[in-house]
Amino acid sequence: MARAVVTLPAQAKRGEIIEIKTLAAHAMETGFRRTQLGELIPRDIIRRFTCTYNGVEVYRVDLHPAVAANPLIAFTTTATETGTLSFQWVGDNGYSVTEIASIRVE
Amino acid sequence: MTTRREFLVLAAASFAAATAARAQLDPNLAAKRKAAFEEALGKVAGGARVRAGRVKLQLPPLIDNGNSVPLSVAVESPMTAADHVKAIHVFTEKNPLPDVVSVHLGPRAGRAGISTRVRLADTQTVVAIAELSDGTFWSDSAEVVVTLSACLEEGLI
Amino acid sequence: MSVRAARLILALSAAHLWVEPAAAGEIPLHERRSGYEFMSRETRAMQDDDAGNPGTLWLLDGEALWKRKAGAADRACSDCHGDARESMKAVAARYPAFDPALGRPVNLEQRINACRTRRQKAPALAYESKDLLALTAYVARQSRGLPINITIDARTRPFLEAGRAAFLRRQGQLNLACAQCHDDHWSGKLAGSPITQAHPTGYPLYRLEWQGLGSLERRLRGCLTGLRAESYPYGAPELVDLELYLMWRANGMKIETPAVRP
Numbered sequence: 001m002a003r004a005v006v007t008l009p010a011q012a013k014r015g016e017i018i019e020i021k022t023l024a025a026h027a028m029e030t031g032f033r034r035t036q037l038g039e040l041i042p043r044d045i046i047r048r049f050t051c052t053y054n055g056v057e058v059y060r061v062d063l064h065p066a067v068a069a070n071p072l073i074a075f076t077t078t079a080t081e082t083g084t085l086s087f088q089w090v091g092d093n094g095y096s097v098t099e100i101a102s103i104r105v106e
Numbered sequence: 107m108t109t110r111r112e113f114l115v116l117a118a119a120s121f122a123a124a125t126a127a128r129a130q131l132d133p134n135l136a137a138k139r140k141a142a143f144e145e146a147l148g149k150v151a152g153g154a155r156v157r158a159g160r161v162k163l164q165l166p167p168l169i170d171n172g173n174s175v176p177l178s179v180a181v182e183s184p185m186t187a188a189d190h191v192k193a194i195h196v197f198t199e200k201n202p203l204p205d206v207v208s209v210h211l212g213p214r215a216g217r218a219g220i221s222t223r224v225r226l227a228d229t230q231t232v233v234a235i236a237e238l239s240d241g242t243f244w245s246d247s248a249e250v251v252v253t254l255s256a257c258l259e260e261g262l263i
Numbered sequence: 264m265s266v267r268a269a270r271l272i273l274a275l276s277a278a279h280l281w282v283e284p285a286a287a288g289e290i291p292l293h294e295r296r297s298g299y300e301f302m303s304r305e306t307r308a309m310q311d312d313d314a315g316n317p318g319t320l321w322l323l324d325g326e327a328l329w330k331r332k333a334g335a336a337d338r339a340c341s342d343c344h345g346d347a348r349e350s351m352k353a354v355a356a357r358y359p360a361f362d363p364a365l366g367r368p369v370n371l372e373q374r375i376n377a378c379r380t381r382r383q384k385a386p387a388l389a390y391e392s393k394d395l396l397a398l399t400a401y402v403a404r405q406s407r408g409l410p411i412n413i414t415i416d417a418r419t420r421p422f423l424e425a426g427r428a429a430f431l432r433r434q435g436q437l438n439l440a441c442a443q444c445h446d447d448h449w450s451g452k453l454a455g456s457p458i459t460q461a462h463p464t465g466y467p468l469y470r471l472e473w474q475g476l477g478s479l480e481r482r483l484r485g486c487l488t489g490l491r492a493e494s495y496p497y498g499a500p501e502l503v504d505l506e507l508y509l510m511w512r513a514n515g516m517k518i519e520t521p522a523v524r525p
Contacts, residue, residue, distance in 0.1 A: 002323030007314035017216030069474035070317040074221035170525035171471035253455035
């Protein structure tokens with residue numbers, strides 16, 4: 001099932017700054033909501049998003065409950081070389097999702 | 107028909123709920139949150155001066171729903187090895203917790219920034235602080251009007 | 264009345280210049296505005312950009328389900344219907360549609376479940392389940408940009424009239440009719456939020472209030488609860504009649520699935 005969507009160009013010129021848009025399927029339960037009986041619904045959120053480019057971390061975000069459900073994270077990176085961009089979301093209760101995209105850099 | 111056991115469970119739960127509800131009616135709630143907000147801002151800079159400028163925090167002034175408010179931060183920086191943005195932190199004044207996101211980046215980002223969507227519990231001020239490679243701190247703030255709040259309202263199913 | 268006038272009236276009635284006469288208060292075609300136009304610029308941008316529209320997550324699930332074999336017949340939707348981009352084009356635009364087996368109109372969710380039970384010999388998907396929402400969104404997405412096209416004939420007319428009656432009827436503790444807000448006071452505000460014309464152009468849609476994708480029936484149940492009226496269960500004929508009326512009332516407007524709404 002689709003756990004995340006990543007959008008970025010398939011190719012770029014060396015040194016070009018490319019835009020990356022990511023969406024992750026996650027309720028981002030804040031830990032402040034209560035059931036009808038008043039019981040607290042425990043926190044369950046994505047804690048960290050990391051983007052690595054050919055194994056090198058180029059962007060990292062620490063997320064808190066204030067981030068909306070099904071979070072969008074959009075950012076930029078420099079197209080340095082042809083290779084693989086890896087996107088990882090890690091969170092509570094063992095949540096871990098990885099998406100991979102290839103980029104060709106001329 | 108409610109059994110005696112069910113009745114006792116419900117009674118206990120509603121007592122707990124009442125206690126919890128009373129906690130939300132704490133007259134010091136706003137003051138406590140503001141204190142947490144100030145403390146979070148202080149911890150980022152660790153005593154160093156935070157100057158207004160270089161950071162551009164964008165939020166719609168009036169939003170459709172506090173559950174999902176588009177937010178973007180952009181920081182003016184050449185993003186070279188010698189001069190770049192190391193981190194961007196976003197805080198809110200009135201949410202149950204002040205922290206929103208912390209971005210860790212470097213020259214490879216090309217441009218220093220983030221676009222995301224956040225939850226806002228009330229009409230309030232949002233602050234973005236950028237930490238530069240030269241050890242200086244810069245910030246921007248924005249006021250947002252929230253009519254349908256996030257975090258503390260139940261939706262109808 | 265003169266003979267000439269009488270003949271004119273007779274000719275006009277016989278002409279049936281339009282399929283169904285609009286009742287007083289119904290919004291004429293050129294004044295119909297989608298809920299999209301009542302949203303902020305930022306929420307519109309969220310809908311317009313597939314890369315940032317959370318509905319995309321459900322579309323991808325729907326695409327996977329479309330190709331997945333299911334049931335005792337071990338058949339996928341694609342085994343009969345091929346590429347949804349071709350076969351499902353303009354389908355959502357004409358739902359709810361008459362189902363001869365049931366003798367009444369069914370909505371798109373019910374149509375999908377009918378295929379699952381009758382053709383795939385698989386259990387029906389639960390209303391508002393992730394899978395049913397994903398499949399419905401995927402099918403409806405194939406009508407994006409196309410005009411809603413509900414045609415009414417002798418079989419469906421009674422259900423349209425039942426839906427219209429429900430729309431015009433005062434109900435609930437608040438004793439309000441849908442029409443009072445959505446025909447008479449659209450563009451006004453209710454507790455700070457704009458009142459739209461209530462056209463279901465983008466369902467299933469991502470609602471910021473739900474923080475998830477939901478169906479038109481979920482929205483209608485929410486509206487009825489808001490009126491402090493007794494809400495109907497999912498799939499109830501009262502809801503489908505109302506859906507039929509709402510879609511007919513929105514005829515000509517473009518499908519936006521998966522829309523984003525506050």
